[in-house]
Amino acid sequence: MRSPYAHAWLPLARGALSVVGGRRLTILIYHRVHRETDALFPGIPDARRFDEEMAWLGKMLRVLPLSEAIEMHHERRLPPRAGAITFDDGYADNADVALPILKRHRLHATFFVASGFLDGGRMWNDTIIESVRRAPGTMLDFTDLGLGKLSIATPQQRRSSIDALIRDAKYLTQGQRDERVRAIAARACATLPTNLMMRSDQVRTMHRAGMEIGAHTVTHPILARLEWQEAQAEIAGGRMALESLLGAKVTLFAYPNGKPGVDYGAEHVKIVRDLGFSAALSTRAAPVDDASDRYELPRFTPWGTSCPRFAADLLRTHVGHRLHAKVRSAGRDAY
Numbered sequence: 001m002r003s004p005y006a007h008a009w010l011p012l013a014r015g016a017l018s019v020v021g022g023r024r025l026t027i028l029i030y031h032r033v034h035r036e037t038d039a040l041f042p043g044i045p046d047a048r049r050f051d052e053e054m055a056w057l058g059k060m061l062r063v064l065p066l067s068e069a070i071e072m073h074h075e076r077r078l079p080p081r082a083g084a085i086t087f088d089d090g091y092a093d094n095a096d097v098a099l100p101i102l103k104r105h106r107l108h109a110t111f112f113v114a115s116g117f118l119d120g121g122r123m124w125n126d127t128i129i130e131s132v133r134r135a136p137g138t139m140l141d142f143t144d145l146g147l148g149k150l151s152i153a154t155p156q157q158r159r160s161s162i163d164a165l166i167r168d169a170k171y172l173t174q175g176q177r178d179e180r181v182r183a184i185a186a187r188a189c190a191t192l193p194t195n196l197m198m199r200s201d202q203v204r205t206m207h208r209a210g211m212e213i214g215a216h217t218v219t220h221p222i223l224a225r226l227e228w229q230e231a232q233a234e235i236a237g238g239r240m241a242l243e244s245l246l247g248a249k250v251t252l253f254a255y256p257n258g259k260p261g262v263d264y265g266a267e268h269v270k271i272v273r274d275l276g277f278s279a280a281l282s283t284r285a286a287p288v289d290d291a292s293d294r295y296e297l298p299r300f301t302p303w304g305t306s307c308p309r310f311a312a313d314l315l316r317t318h319v320g321h322r323l324h325a326k327v328r329s330a331g332r333d334a335y
């Protein structure tokens with residue numbers, strides 16, 4: 001991340017963002033921060049890279065608590081280069097690895113926690129990841145499950161197998177998916193971890209450290225695949241569990257998976273609004289601007305693994321959004 005040209009390009013990147021970003025709000029999404037680099041997921045930041053990213057982010061953006069930034073945006077008093085940091089799902093490394101780094105850099109973040117996995121639970125995608133990671137041998141034979149034979153001789157092959165299995169299972173009904181994931185885990189014969197997600201006391205520690213906790217349902221379902229009552233119970237139940245754990249109000253919500261029109265629809269936006277949340281977050285990759293719906297605020301992840309690339313990703317998203325907005329308004333004018 002450190003560049004000998006940092007003294008030159010940081011003010012340049014900051015100036016460019018002030019110009020192209022205007023008064024938009026940049027909301028970043030993270031999920032995990034590994035203590036050490038994960039050979040299967042080298043793109044996920046480890047502690048060292050996250051530390052450098054945060055040092056740099058603190059200089060590039062004016063990082064604000066998300067609730068405060070949303071209110072400032074609403075009241076049109078957001079400063080230039082305003083940003084907010086969010087984490088989804090509730091991984092234990094958020095408390096163990098990310099929190100001390102955020103505190104060191106005096107940065108605020110909001111953590112959207114799926115309440116049903118706290119204290120020893122595991123998300124279905126992690127059951128697939130950890131099953132394939134720990135499976136002995138060089139091949140997994142899932143022919144009878146209709147998934148063929150998967151090579152796992154190298155880390156790259158294990159990763160490709162994980163990606164294929166997750167892709168296949170993602171949009172099954174919850175029942176079908178649970179059954180599939182159980183079969184994969186049984187076949188892989190691996191002992192699976194029970195400490196991937198936060199414990200209740202870690203959520204309280206985050207909150208006491210001044211971080212914000214947001215709701216992210218109970219079991220992280222694709223809301224669009226649920227009956228209305230189930231979706232309502234997931235959204236309300238997740239918040240209720242966190243509020244009773246923290247003894248404080250939870251006012252923000254993030255849609256699981258978060259793709260508008262695919263993972264959730266207008267009926268879920270209405271549920272969130274009717275339940276009295278103050279705002280909700282999607283995963284549509286864009287900055288927040290005047291046209292953004294308070295209950296579907298966009299977020300994105302700059303994937304660059306060096307500071308200049310990270311800056312380039314950030315700028316590209318803002319520039320792309322401006323061009324897109326121009327095309328949209330040109331289209332409107334034409335009609």
Ligand SMILES: [Zn+2]
Nearest residue numbers: 088089256257
């Ligand atoms: Zn999530």
